[in-house]
Amino acid sequence: METEYSKEEEMEKLLEDLKKSNVRKEDWEFHDNLQPVYSTGAGLNRKIVEEISEIKKEPDWMRRFRLKALEIFQSKPVPTWGPDLSGIDWENTKYYTRPDEITTNNWDEVPDQIKDTFKKLGVPEMEQKYLAGSVAQYDSEGVYHNLRKVWEDKGVLFMDLDLALKTHPDLVKDYFCKAVPPTDNKFAALNGAVWSGGSFLYVPKGVKIDMPLQTYFRMNGEQTGQFEHTIVVADEGSSVHYIEGCTAPRYEKNSLHSAIVEIYVNKNAHARYTSVQNWSKSVYNMPTKRAWVEENGQMEWVGGSLGSKVTMLYPSSYLRGPHASAHNLNVSLAGPGTIKDTGAKALHLAPYTSSRIVAKSISIEDGKAIYRGLLRMNKGAVHSKSHVQCDALLINDESQSFTFPHDEIYEPTATFGHEATVGRIGTDELTYLRSRGLSEDEASSMIVLGFLDDVMKEIPMEFAVEMNRLIKLEMNKLGAVG
Amino acid sequence: MRERYIYFSQFRHKKVFKYNLFICNKKVQHLPELIIKNLSASVEGKQILKGVNLTVKGGEIHALMGPNGAGKSTLGNVLIGHPNYVINGGSIILDGKDLTGKTPEERARAGLFLAFQSPVAVVGVKLSAFMRAAYKQVHPEDKSKLSEFYDRMKIHMKKVGLDESFMSRSVNDGFSGGERKRFEILQMMILRPKIVVLDEIDSGLDVDALKLVAEEIKEYYSQEVGFLIITHYQRILKDIEPEFVHILKDGKIVMDGDNSLSLRIEEEGYDWIKNTA
Numbered sequence: 001m002e003t004e005y006s007k008e009e010e011m012e013k014l015l016e017d018l019k020k021s022n023v024r025k026e027d028w029e030f031h032d033n034l035q036p037v038y039s040t041g042a043g044l045n046r047k048i049v050e051e052i053s054e055i056k057k058e059p060d061w062m063r064r065f066r067l068k069a070l071e072i073f074q075s076k077p078v079p080t081w082g083p084d085l086s087g088i089d090w091e092n093t094k095y096y097t098r099p100d101e102i103t104t105n106n107w108d109e110v111p112d113q114i115k116d117t118f119k120k121l122g123v124p125e126m127e128q129k130y131l132a133g134s135v136a137q138y139d140s141e142g143v144y145h146n147l148r149k150v151w152e153d154k155g156v157l158f159m160d161l162d163l164a165l166k167t168h169p170d171l172v173k174d175y176f177c178k179a180v181p182p183t184d185n186k187f188a189a190l191n192g193a194v195w196s197g198g199s200f201l202y203v204p205k206g207v208k209i210d211m212p213l214q215t216y217f218r219m220n221g222e223q224t225g226q227f228e229h230t231i232v233v234a235d236e237g238s239s240v241h242y243i244e245g246c247t248a249p250r251y252e253k254n255s256l257h258s259a260i261v262e263i264y265v266n267k268n269a270h271a272r273y274t275s276v277q278n279w280s281k282s283v284y285n286m287p288t289k290r291a292w293v294e295e296n297g298q299m300e301w302v303g304g305s306l307g308s309k310v311t312m313l314y315p316s317s318y319l320r321g322p323h324a325s326a327h328n329l330n331v332s333l334a335g336p337g338t339i340k341d342t343g344a345k346a347l348h349l350a351p352y353t354s355s356r357i358v359a360k361s362i363s364i365e366d367g368k369a370i371y372r373g374l375l376r377m378n379k380g381a382v383h384s385k386s387h388v389q390c391d392a393l394l395i396n397d398e399s400q401s402f403t404f405p406h407d408e409i410y411e412p413t414a415t416f417g418h419e420a421t422v423g424r425i426g427t428d429e430l431t432y433l434r435s436r437g438l439s440e441d442e443a444s445s446m447i448v449l450g451f452l453d454d455v456m457k458e459i460p461m462e463f464a465v466e467m468n469r470l471i472k473l474e475m476n477k478l479g480a481v482g
Numbered sequence: 483m484r485e486r487y488i489y490f491s492q493f494r495h496k497k498v499f500k501y502n503l504f505i506c507n508k509k510v511q512h513l514p515e516l517i518i519k520n521l522s523a524s525v526e527g528k529q530i531l532k533g534v535n536l537t538v539k540g541g542e543i544h545a546l547m548g549p550n551g552a553g554k555s556t557l558g559n560v561l562i563g564h565p566n567y568v569i570n571g572g573s574i575i576l577d578g579k580d581l582t583g584k585t586p587e588e589r590a591r592a593g594l595f596l597a598f599q600s601p602v603a604v605v606g607v608k609l610s611a612f613m614r615a616a617y618k619q620v621h622p623e624d625k626s627k628l629s630e631f632y633d634r635m636k637i638h639m640k641k642v643g644l645d646e647s648f649m650s651r652s653v654n655d656g657f658s659g660g661e662r663k664r665f666e667i668l669q670m671m672i673l674r675p676k677i678v679v680l681d682e683i684d685s686g687l688d689v690d691a692l693k694l695v696a697e698e699i700k701e702y703y704s705q706e707v708g709f710l711i712i713t714h715y716q717r718i719l720k721d722i723e724p725e726f727v728h729i730l731k732d733g734k735i736v737m738d739g740d741n742s743l744s745l746r747i748e749e750e751g752y753d754w755i756k757n758t759a
Contacts, residue, residue: 434586437619450606
């Protein structure tokens, strides 16, 4: 009896504490008056890319790689098949901003102002409580990284990618931009040219890490771009859960976030990637996330996309070995004035592979939620299976939801299915809950959170509480619902 | 001309209140009182209620009967403050507090409860979490822990005949008609309102379930609760035996009486009232 509801009880307590602390959304959107130690200034050209490489004292192959990527970036047009991206000010974006000289594994050595920022966001407490390790990135550079000794002793590597390039250059070279080459798309090319920071996580053969590892990204400067590059390698038979959280202050002028996440799930390995994105509403969020899944490997994507002005994100799984599987679980919250163009891609390249995609979206006021998905089953991917489920919840009359699934099936023995539902919060449902004493806000956020329940179950409690709170904050701003 | 006719049977002196055994040594300071004064309301521009007057006090059981389309369910919805129903005149007062322009949640927190005729399904909202949230709003003074609350809830669930597994199901989602009605009764027992309005609680229930629900209502009944039972048929009134019966016709209460009135309606229908009125 005591344990049956202990999780719910803890959740209730956490939520009550939050209510008392009276945190508002603006509390994430604070801005530090921190002068960067170094910035390349606005704009992008060959010289700036070379400058970034030089500051970082990179090996020559990386410098050449960056320049090649820049060429590709310049040759590719801005994609027009999705949301309007004309608000991105390419000329005035600062592509590299360095907050301070150091990166450290001692929290005390982190500059006070940056430390305060991460403290406000609750990063150090989280690490103490339930993480196996964490990395913190401020603007373009990682400022802090730590890994519990027990995992370090087993050969796990967890640090920012710049550092990994120095300490383990060959290992990085083996994986860098293998799954996401710069030719993939304009934003991947941009990342290739100006990438800075991001995490490198390597889990050796057979090592199963039972606590999650986390990176926290903070974008502070106005019109700054954040271009982190993250590589997660789960070697044969290993298991890992990697989490990312992101926030930024709110500015009048738009900022750009264009990350690359590459995940390599080797034979019999299991990787879970969770991200809760709460960028402020001046950020264009255009990451490219992709996993290569080998024989009998399992890849799980869990995503909560709450903030940003425009998000285009389609985590992809390349199922390369027999019996490889991928599971995508994504929640998009399209608040007032924002567009979420999100989805998933699953490419079945080997026999007996399976994928399951669950995408849930909530549109508030004139928010627009779009599901865009690709499912490809190659000839020879015999008896592969896929199932796609898209559920949309519309809060107001002007809220919008779209679904664009794209299927390419070349294997006759493969099976796949699509399901889609659209719901609206109705007056009768709200009145019913309210007639029992719940306020309008509470009733509508209860319906919304209920709609997201199967996702909430999959993420760590601290994140669930965070998402719970963020959604309630969005709902609170609405006034009349329904 | 008399507006309302009084109908009493010759057995009026035999007041059959066998379950009205409240504990006498507990001194009731203040009995709840719901006063519906000259209430007019419309839905989608159509006038449905045309001046309803009714007072329900703690310790009283009232039945509101009437033919189809008389405005019975409208009254229930107006009492709880459904936004689709517009009050055109009159007032709803609970314990001296004017609830007329108040939101549904304010009415619920004041102690008014409506068991809906057709409770809607709210997909995704877990029954247990919903009850917990509602209870905390209605009884903020109770600081009992979640697990204690759930244990209490399970006891009530057993009584109304809902399996524990319903706790983790979505509110009313996939419930049978009878299960929905049982859940309404469960909510009443957990939220402990002062004035209970039961809208067609007997519809969708089979004979056994009806008996069980009636038993629960009687158990909850006390000097501190007033009931208004809205019903088309007499059958639930056989078990509950209301003290007062009112007939609503064309948006007005046209007749008051005791339970013998409901028996006559069972036998003769509503047509004769038209003739008297």
